[in-house]
Amino acid sequence: MNDDLPDGSGVLRLDHYWPYQITVLADRIARRTTRIVKAHGLNLSQWRVLAAVAELPGRTSVEVVRVTPMDKGIVSRATRVLLEQGLLRREASQLDGRLSHLFLTPSGLSLYHALAPQVQDISSGVCDALDAAEQQRLTATLRELVRVLPDLR
């Protein structure tokens, strides 16, 4: 992909460089998501923990870290706040005393169901710009990139 390579002068063309495009997009998505969840008293990390637990109830902190671009320290602090706010509930594992499973409380679930559609609206308008085939290709390609670019943590 020549778009990814510098021109003759050895200078990186930012707007033709896909890692840079992804960085810009991710920043815009994060700002919009932050704005939405902040209106309900959450920061972005707390929202991500909530969403990860909603997706698969019973996830442990380590599992949240694995599916999420967050440090385990951040997950720990976000979890504590969500527990204090009564949005999350924690159950110590019977099998392994080190870990505990996270679940949404009823109020956590209702907050999640209030927020998730708004967060999805960020992308739904954008998706209209792409036809179905393009969208399909995009997610497939992104999934491949995620697979090929492993996490260094």
Place this chain on the structure above:
Amino acid sequence: MNDDLPDGSGVLRLDHYWPYQITVLADRIARRTTRIVKAHGLNLSQWRVLAAVAELPGRTSVEVVRVTPMDKGIVSRATRVLLEQGLLRREASQLDGRLSHLFLTPSGLSLYHALAPQVQDISSGVCDALDAAEQQRLTATLRELVRVLPDLR
């Protein structure tokens, strides 16, 4: 794109949701880039300013903010450090006393030429996973998404 929609239960499937995939990818790119430039005494913001000025010498701070997912305060601080380190040079505009143009010094340019290939290597290995057509489509689609999802700042 059904992949972007929640399943019947109203729960967002993170790994099928492209904004989330982009967030994960951007995080991995940022961590790797940070690691590379930190070894040369820069943080990520400082590197971004350096790269933006290298791409188009004479850019002002506001122009750097426009092409970059950074707050003007962050750009201001990053610029000051780069000026102090002798990597950047500033020229007050003759036409408008409020703005000044930024240029790389010789040592700034040589640092840029040392770092840029390493930063590019982050993606070049990854690109091998995609054939040329896929890569072409990816950048085109991303450019479209960037266009359609405007910056809120």
Place this chain on the structure above:
DNA sequence: TCATATTAGTTGCGAGTACAACTAATGTCA
């Protein structure tokens, strides 16, 4: 030409993040 609005850039400060050190529980293997 003067009052008002806008823009470029800086700075203060509260909040959030990264990284590493730490505790406690479990796994490994002689």
Place this chain on the structure above:
DNA sequence: TGACATTAGTTGTACTCGCAACTAATATGA
């Protein structure tokens, strides 16, 4: 069994960021 390594999760700390307030220069328009 017992020494040692690994893993889950927490916490301390320095750094970074986001936002808004601020200064100074330019634009606007009666």
